[in-house]
Amino acid sequence: MSKLTRYTSWQALTGLVNTLPHMRQLFADDPQRFDKYSLKDCGLLLDYSKNRIDAQVVQQLLQLAAEAGLPQKIAAMFAGALINTTEKRAVLHTALRAPADADIRVDDCNVVPEVQATLKKMAAFIDALYHGEWRGCTGKKITDVVAIGIGGSFLGPKIVSEALKPYWNGKLNCHFVANVDGSCLSDKLEALDPQTTLFLMSSKSFGTQETLTNTLSAKAWFLAKGHTQADVAKHFAAITSNVEKATAFGIDADNIFPMWDWVGGRYSLWSAIGLPIALLIGMDNFRLLLQGAREMDVHFAATPLAQNMPVIMGLLSIWYNNFQGAQSHVVLTYDHYLRGLPAYFQQLDMESNGKSVTLDGETVDYSTGPVIWGGEGTNGQHAYHQLLHQGTALIPADFILPLQSHHPLGEHHAQLASNCFGQTQALMQGRTYEEALTELANSSLSASEKQLIARHKVMHGNKPSNTILMDKLTPETLGALIALYEHRTFVQGAIWDINAFDQWGVELGKTLGNAVLTRLSAPQDCNDLDSSSNSLIGLFRKQRI
Ligand SMILES: O=P(O)(O)OC[C@H]1O[C@](O)(CO)[C@@H](O)[C@@H]1O
Numbered sequence: 001m002s003k004l005t006r007y008t009s010w011q012a013l014t015g016l017v018n019t020l021p022h023m024r025q026l027f028a029d030d031p032q033r034f035d036k037y038s039l040k041d042c043g044l045l046l047d048y049s050k051n052r053i054d055a056q057v058v059q060q061l062l063q064l065a066a067e068a069g070l071p072q073k074i075a076a077m078f079a080g081a082l083i084n085t086t087e088k089r090a091v092l093h094t095a096l097r098a099p100a101d102a103d104i105r106v107d108d109c110n111v112v113p114e115v116q117a118t119l120k121k122m123a124a125f126i127d128a129l130y131h132g133e134w135r136g137c138t139g140k141k142i143t144d145v146v147a148i149g150i151g152g153s154f155l156g157p158k159i160v161s162e163a164l165k166p167y168w169n170g171k172l173n174c175h176f177v178a179n180v181d182g183s184c185l186s187d188k189l190e191a192l193d194p195q196t197t198l199f200l201m202s203s204k205s206f207g208t209q210e211t212l213t214n215t216l217s218a219k220a221w222f223l224a225k226g227h228t229q230a231d232v233a234k235h236f237a238a239i240t241s242n243v244e245k246a247t248a249f250g251i252d253a254d255n256i257f258p259m260w261d262w263v264g265g266r267y268s269l270w271s272a273i274g275l276p277i278a279l280l281i282g283m284d285n286f287r288l289l290l291q292g293a294r295e296m297d298v299h300f301a302a303t304p305l306a307q308n309m310p311v312i313m314g315l316l317s318i319w320y321n322n323f324q325g326a327q328s329h330v331v332l333t334y335d336h337y338l339r340g341l342p343a344y345f346q347q348l349d350m351e352s353n354g355k356s357v358t359l360d361g362e363t364v365d366y367s368t369g370p371v372i373w374g375g376e377g378t379n380g381q382h383a384y385h386q387l388l389h390q391g392t393a394l395i396p397a398d399f400i401l402p403l404q405s406h407h408p409l410g411e412h413h414a415q416l417a418s419n420c421f422g423q424t425q426a427l428m429q430g431r432t433y434e435e436a437l438t439e440l441a442n443s444s445l446s447a448s449e450k451q452l453i454a455r456h457k458v459m460h461g462n463k464p465s466n467t468i469l470m471d472k473l474t475p476e477t478l479g480a481l482i483a484l485y486e487h488r489t490f491v492q493g494a495i496w497d498i499n500a501f502d503q504w505g506v507e508l509g510k511t512l513g514n515a516v517l518t519r520l521s522a523p524q525d526c527n528d529l530d531s532s533s534n535s536l537i538g539l540f541r542k543q544r545i
Pocket residue numbers: 150151152153202203204205206207208211265266351503506
């Protein structure tokens with residue numbers, strides 16, 4: 001039996017499952033329920049009242065956090081302890097948004113000055129592009145930037161840029177290339193002029209196949225347009241922790257922005273990986289994004305657990321995941337600009353908590369990371385909300401809504417908000433058989449048909465959701481929101497006693513993929529492989545001939 005499942009709080013929580021009344025009753029019994037189970041800080045409001053909780057459950061969840069040493073683990077992360085134990089690294093994405101005078105040490109060296117110097121380098125780079133000091137090899141201003149990267153070197157820049165479209169200053173166009181599928185890069189290149197295009201290669205390792213291949217092809221395209229190797233320096237820059245590989249690749253040392261091994265890829269948008277964001281919204285707004293995340297860092301580090309937003313959200317997810325069989329969690333962003341956020345949270349959470357051994361290497365005897373999925377509201381209501389309401393799976397939901405729109409068009413925003421609130425209400429209260437029968441009372445159906453249809457219309461409700469509101473989607477509130485989810489992920493990994501900051505699971509697929517690549521062009525069959533891989537390789541080889 002694992003340490004975690006031996007905690008008295010874990011035992012107590014196991015005993016509390018299915019002992020609570022329906023949420024309808026919980027709300028009926030306590031008119032102050034919203035006030036009791038909502039938190040406000042960092043420009044966000046978290047309404048967690050539509051959850052299967054009462055004072056006793058919350059108390060035991062908080063006790064679980066205490067028994068798991070969460071406060072100490074939070075302090076260790078902020079202090080730069082090597083909590084990424086398998087790679088012997090600190091986890092300090094929080095240092096990327098720390099104040100300039102902070103002192104945060106790795107190997108007894110304060111990392112903040114280098115972070116600040118990189119922010120200044122970013123600002124100078126952006127100014128040079130904006131004002132034409134940086135020009136292409138034929139003297140033309142740069143108009144388009146192609147950001148090449150994948151995973152955390154793509155999702156953060158892409159999704160945050162999309163989310164902050166109202167803040168784009170129009171000085172540059174930015175395009176994102178991630179997939180190694182040639183269609184992705186080709187689509188972008190066909191519309192571009194190499195004389196006015198700058199390629200930004202983002203790769204912490206400078207060893208990711210997709211990013212290297214895309215960058216090599218971009219360079220080949222550039223050279224095929226009549227330009228020379230000497231011209232490359234004016235059209236290629238890189239963000240990486242592997243400066244040696246980047247210069248060997250042909251990128252001018254002055255055009256390389258550093259990254260550090262104490263920043264995980266999925267936590268790196270706050271570093272120079274976020275350059276595409278800053279190019280689109282300007283450095284002042286990028287600093288506001290950092291500031292918002294900083295506010296959430298201060299909240300997370302200093303707020304008592306019971307009023308701590310990431311802690312409450314992480315504990316609630318554990319309550320469903322580990323005690324009520326929920327295997328997925330849905331994020332529903334009721335804002336068109338936030339439509340990509342669920343995909344961002346997918347990598348953040350699933351690449352962090354998709355683990356099955358504890359820090360000591362013991363196989364866990366409890367569930368860990370759920371599947372994170374979601375999409376844009378109201379679209380999801382016409383796609384998968386049916387399952388949320390009447391399916392057999394328990395899927396806790398987060399609803400995210402800015403109270404003000406950037407485009408106050410007629411009744412649109414009121415309808416968006418009413419749908420958001422209506423959905424959480426429907427998930428909570430459901431519809432009883434009697435209510436369904438009453439709704440059918442005046443229909444022309446026979447009595448037996450009414451009874452049958454009523455059965456199909458029953459919604460059990462008691463489906464948990466959190467609602468997160470902000471006054472408006474701004475760089476600051478977005479920074480706070482993303483940091484909220486970073487720390488929510490941390491809370492769960494800390495309680496599950498897993499390493500949320502390595503990603504050994506992605507290595508094997510890459511290695512085997514590279515081995516297959518060599519076989520796709522080999523003449524002989526791969527009879528040493530399983531028959532599926534052998535056949536699939538054969539089919540691909542056949543179509544190539
Ligand atoms: O920035 P890099 O080193 O190219 O890595 C890209 C992505 O690949 C991973 O290492 C594995 O998916 C992610 O953690 C990372 O964000």
